[in-house]
Amino acid sequence: MKTNPSLSRQGSLRFFYILIVILVVSIMVGGAISASLYVNKVTRDNAQVLQLQNRVTDEIAELRGAIWLADNALHDLLMSTQSEHHRAIRENLERASASLEKLKQNMAMASPWLDGRMRGFEENFERLKDDILTLVALRQDPEWLYPMLPFISRTLLESNEEFILAANLALNEIEAEEGKSAGPLYRAFDEVRDLWQELILNFRAIIIRFAGLNAVQEISQEENIRIIHAQIMNKLDGLTRLREQGRLGFETEAALETMRFRAEKWYRDYQDLKNLRQTHIWRADLEYLNARIRPRQARVFADLNVLERELVAWSSRNATEVEEAATKINLGLWTLSAVAIGLLLLIYYLLHRLVLSPLERIAETISAEGRNIEDLSLPGRGSREVHTLIQAFNSLRRQIHQRQIALQHQALSDALTGLPNRALLQDRLEQAVHLAHRQNTCLAVLLLDLDRFKEINDTLGHPTGDTVLQQVASRLLECIGEADTVARLGGDEFAIIVPDTDTEQIARFVECINLAIDRKLEVESHTLYVSASIGAALFPRHGTDPMTLIRHADVAMYAAKRNKAPYVLYETSLDEQTFDNLSLLGDLRAELESAAGQLQLWYQPQLRLGDRSVTGVEALLRWAHPAQGFVSPERVVGLAEKSGLITELTRWVLEHAIADCAAWQSDHPDLKVSVNLSAMNLQDPDLPATVRELITRHDLEPDQLALEITESAVMGDPVHAREVLQVLSLMGLELVIDDYGTGFSSLAYLKLLPVSSLK
Numbered sequence: 001m002k003t004n005p006s007l008s009r010q011g012s013l014r015f016f017y018i019l020i021v022i023l024v025v026s027i028m029v030g031g032a033i034s035a036s037l038y039v040n041k042v043t044r045d046n047a048q049v050l051q052l053q054n055r056v057t058d059e060i061a062e063l064r065g066a067i068w069l070a071d072n073a074l075h076d077l078l079m080s081t082q083s084e085h086h087r088a089i090r091e092n093l094e095r096a097s098a099s100l101e102k103l104k105q106n107m108a109m110a111s112p113w114l115d116g117r118m119r120g121f122e123e124n125f126e127r128l129k130d131d132i133l134t135l136v137a138l139r140q141d142p143e144w145l146y147p148m149l150p151f152i153s154r155t156l157l158e159s160n161e162e163f164i165l166a167a168n169l170a171l172n173e174i175e176a177e178e179g180k181s182a183g184p185l186y187r188a189f190d191e192v193r194d195l196w197q198e199l200i201l202n203f204r205a206i207i208i209r210f211a212g213l214n215a216v217q218e219i220s221q222e223e224n225i226r227i228i229h230a231q232i233m234n235k236l237d238g239l240t241r242l243r244e245q246g247r248l249g250f251e252t253e254a255a256l257e258t259m260r261f262r263a264e265k266w267y268r269d270y271q272d273l274k275n276l277r278q279t280h281i282w283r284a285d286l287e288y289l290n291a292r293i294r295p296r297q298a299r300v301f302a303d304l305n306v307l308e309r310e311l312v313a314w315s316s317r318n319a320t321e322v323e324e325a326a327t328k329i330n331l332g333l334w335t336l337s338a339v340a341i342g343l344l345l346l347i348y349y350l351l352h353r354l355v356l357s358p359l360e361r362i363a364e365t366i367s368a369e370g371r372n373i374e375d376l377s378l379p380g381r382g383s384r385e386v387h388t389l390i391q392a393f394n395s396l397r398r399q400i401h402q403r404q405i406a407l408q409h410q411a412l413s414d415a416l417t418g419l420p421n422r423a424l425l426q427d428r429l430e431q432a433v434h435l436a437h438r439q440n441t442c443l444a445v446l447l448l449d450l451d452r453f454k455e456i457n458d459t460l461g462h463p464t465g466d467t468v469l470q471q472v473a474s475r476l477l478e479c480i481g482e483a484d485t486v487a488r489l490g491g492d493e494f495a496i497i498v499p500d501t502d503t504e505q506i507a508r509f510v511e512c513i514n515l516a517i518d519r520k521l522e523v524e525s526h527t528l529y530v531s532a533s534i535g536a537a538l539f540p541r542h543g544t545d546p547m548t549l550i551r552h553a554d555v556a557m558y559a560a561k562r563n564k565a566p567y568v569l570y571e572t573s574l575d576e577q578t579f580d581n582l583s584l585l586g587d588l589r590a591e592l593e594s595a596a597g598q599l600q601l602w603y604q605p606q607l608r609l610g611d612r613s614v615t616g617v618e619a620l621l622r623w624a625h626p627a628q629g630f631v632s633p634e635r636v637v638g639l640a641e642k643s644g645l646i647t648e649l650t651r652w653v654l655e656h657a658i659a660d661c662a663a664w665q666s667d668h669p670d671l672k673v674s675v676n677l678s679a680m681n682l683q684d685p686d687l688p689a690t691v692r693e694l695i696t697r698h699d700l701e702p703d704q705l706a707l708e709i710t711e712s713a714v715m716g717d718p719v720h721a722r723e724v725l726q727v728l729s730l731m732g733l734e735l736v737i738d739d740y741g742t743g744f745s746s747l748a749y750l751k752l753l754p755v756s757s758l759k
Contacts, residue, residue, distance in 0.1 A: 031336045035329050052106060056311055059103040060304055066096035067128075067300065074132060074289075077139070086136060093129050100125060117310060121303035128296040135288050152207070156273070159266035160200060163259050167193040170255035177249060185242070189252075192235045192259065198730070199228040203270070220688075220727075222274075229267050236260050414488040416466055417473035425487035425495055429546040432485075432499050436539055441500045443539035446510070447553040448476075449561060450492035450517075451531045460526060467523045468530065475516040479509070495550070503538070503569065510534050510567045533561040537570040585639050587625065592648050598624050601656050606674070616672035616706070619657040637678060646680045650687075654694055658705060662698040674706040676738065682709065682720065688727045702732030708759065710738045722753060729754030 073088035104118055167189060174186045202221040209219060236259060243253050412424035420428065429445065436443040450472065457465040469492065476486045476494060485497040498509060514532060521528040535556025543549040552570040560568040568574075591598050603617035623631040640646040654675055661673035681687055695702055707728060714721045714737065725735055735755045 027336060027339055031332060035332055038329065053311060056103065056106045057308070059099050059106060060308060063096050063099040063103060064301070064304055066092045066099060067297070070096065070132065071297065074135070074293075077136070089132060089136060093132065096125070097129070117303070117307055121300070121307060124296060124299045124303055128293065128300050131288075131292045131296055135293065138288070152273070155269045156203075156266060159262040159269065160196075163196055163262040163266065164193070166255040166258035166262065167196065170252040170259075173249045173251040173255075185247070188235065188239060188242075192232055192239070195228050195232050195235070196263070199225055199232065201730070202228065225270070229263070232263055233260075236263065417470055417488050419473050419477075419494075420485060420487040422487065422489050425485065425489070425497070426546060428485045428487075429497055429549070432497050433539055433544070433546055433549070436499060437544070439500075442502050442541075443549075444496075444498040444501050444506045444509075444536055445539070445549040445553045446496040446498065446506075446534055446536045447489075447550070447557040448494040448496065448513070448532050448534050449557055451533055451561070453492040453530060456528060456530070460523075464523050464526065468521055468528060471521055471523075472517060472530070475519075476513065479512050479516050495553075506536055506538070506569070507567070510536070514566050532566065533557055534567045535560055535570065536567070542570045584625070584628070584631065584635075585643050588623075588636065588639060588649075589643075589645060591623075592645065592652060598626065599652065600624060601653065601660070603660075603673075606672075614668075614671070616674060617661075618674040618708075619653060619676075621653060641678060641680055646678050647684055647686075650678065650681050650684075651690055651694075654691065658694045658698045658700050661704060662700045665700070665704075672704045672706055672734070674708055674736065676708045676710075679710065682714075682724050687724065688731065691728065691733065692731060703734060706734040706736055708736045708738040714753070725754055 070089050070092035073085050073092060076082075077085035077089065100122060104122070170189050171186060171193070174183075174189065178186060202224045205221045206219065206225075209221075236256065239248070239256055240260070242248055243256060248256065412421060412427075413419065414421045432443055435441075450468075453465065453468065456468055469488070473486070473488065473494070476496070480486050480496065480498075483499050487495045487497075489495050496513075498506065501509070513534065517530060517532045521530065535553045535558070537543060537549045537552035537556060539549060542552045555574050556568045556570040559574050560566065587598075590596075600622045602620045602622050604620055605614045606616040606618060607613065608615050621633045621636060623633075623636050625631050637646070637649070640649045657673050657675050661671065664671050677687075684690075691705070691707075695705060709721075709725075714725075729735060734757075735753070736757050736759060737753075737755050738759045
């Protein structure tokens with residue numbers, strides 16, 4: 001039998017399939033190789049550009065940061081001259097120079113046309129560096145730093161010394177003529193000398209303020225100088241009239257002329273000094289800073305901004321090249337796709353039976369599986385590629401499921417301790433309340449806040465504080481049962497849910513928690529101790545919903561912290577105390593405004609032990625509240641301090657105490673009155689003026705009023721407290737340190753304060 005020639009000339013399906021596949025593969029592989037080489041080149045160039053841009057950006061940031069740190073150290077140096085400030089300035093300038101060298105190298109690699117920008121920036125930076133180092137060196141010369149000091153030492157000091165010398169000569173001659181009986185003439189010259197010394201003290205206070213703060217605003221000492229100088233001139237006029245009557249000796253007359261001349265000259269020179277001060281050259285270093293360094297610094301930062309913009313522009317050009325490469329690749333891919341589509345149409349029939357049919361079965365099976373997370377399987381036989389696809393799909397679904405579990409854990413857990421967070425606590429508390437309601441059982445919610453934790457954070461740093469929180473969380477987990485929940489709400493606050501419990505069990509449970517927390521903590525090389533304030537609320541006794549239980553537990557916790565108790569169970573009276581404080585605050589404000597007579601001063605006598613005579617009284621505040629009876633002074637002062645009424649309350653006490661003491665003077669002329677001041681009163685700039693106004697209005701001698709200040713109030717801000725006490729002392733008031741020994745001051749420091757006694 002002969003073979004049909006037409007059939008023999010037809011190729012087999014396998015041959016056509018292999019031929020088409022080889023053709024398609026050749027086109028695709030050739031195009032892919034060409035595209036890959038091109039993409040690799042563009043990607044490599046772009047990656048180098050990005051790396052270089054990142055390095056340059058980091059160097060600019062480091063350079064800018066070093067300049068800022070040097071500027072901060074310079075500012076600290078201007079405020080307080082210390083050796084570490086000099087060292088910090090030089091170290092940061094050296095860091096900036098090192099960063100500049102790296103930046104120059106990277107800029108040269110980036111683009112040669114950026115060299116001109118870099119040269120200008122480098123020149124400005126070197127000038128800035130030289131200016132800063134020059135300023136540091138010049139500040140070693142006090143006469144350069146304070147140009148007014150030579151004027152003071154050569155002009156004002158001469159008048160002061162001449163005035164004091166003339167006053168002493170006059171007093172010596174008067175004493176020689178009148179003896180030591182200190183007659184009216186002697187007292188007149190002595191008063192002039194004392195006024196002059198008080199004037200010089202106020203002048204020194206002004207000089208200290210000028211030199212330390214470079215402030216030009218007028219202060220109270222300047223007004224004091226005007227008043228005292230006028231008093232001096234009035235007294236000198238009186239002495240001049242005595243001279244015209246021939247009642248002065250020869251040396252006294254000469255001394256009087258010198259005192260008048262020097263007083264007038266000193267005051268004129270003082271006015272010249274004030275005018276010079278207004279020229280803003282009291283501190284030469286600040287003038288140098290503003291005139292030389294700040295403009296140079298602005299130019300340096302402007303140059304850095306220009307460099308960053310140029311770098312972004314250069315990087316954008318590289319990004320444009322990448323976009324052009326992507327466009328070329330897209331065109332090539334479209335061309336290959338068009339060729340491939342034509343060839344694929346020829347083999348569609350073969351692919352339909354070998355590929356598309358199995359894919360349809362896979363799609364049907366996946367649709368039948370739905371949302372089930374079990375592994376997908378296909379009935380019957382399938383190709384290796386199909387089974388590989390199924391395995392990849394199953395692996396993908398497992399990974400998605402695992403990531404969903406991880407995200408859920410992150411959303412409901414505290415990142416630091418691993419405990420449930422507030423959201424998960426709320427969910428579990430709702431479930432626990434629902435279960436307790438259904439089973440008719442009791443449920444406890446505990447809120448726990450660590451005491452002294454802020455001191456650990458502020459002293460040893462937040463990493464140490466985080467370790468403390470982790471160890472506390474571990475100890476809380478050791479204390480709870482399987483059904484209990486412990487969560488971290490944030491900061492140093494924790495919450496615990498204890499189902500199926502009662503009051504006695506909660507008390508024992510809290511005792512276990514306190515024992516666990518009170519144990520020492522070993523953190524790095526530190527041995528630390530913390531304690532906790534715990535508040536508890538019970539379901540259904542204190543609330544039937546989660547929000548009420550948490551709020552009542554929070555009220556109890558703050559009551560424990562306020563009363564320094566380790567544990568407080570919620571009571572309705574705790575809410576009443578909060579309401580009482582708000583009510584008392586409103587009543588106190590109304591009483592201070594209306595003076596209805598509820599506030600009273602009681603006086604405790606102060607006795608001299610030798611003869612048991614009364615030398616003074618101490619004013620004690622009492623409040624006869626119409627509804628709550630007598631309210632303790634501690635509570636009244638605490639409310640006033642928290643609400644900002646302490647200034648009004650202090651003025652009320654001073655007003656009545658001074659008025660009462662002035663009224664007693666006719667029967668008891670030597671009787672003094674003592675008034676206690678709050679720590680916040682020392683921060684009141686108007687306190688000296690208020691006291692001066694009240695003693696003037698009631699015609700009370702300043703030495704008959706004593707102000708008592710606690711030791712802790714003085715040590716809270718010792719510098720400011722000393723300034724305020726100096727002003728009060730110059731007014732003639734007696735100052736007393738109260739509660740000495742309860743703080744951290746020493747007698748050596750107290751000797752520097754103008755106080756007369758300790759209690």
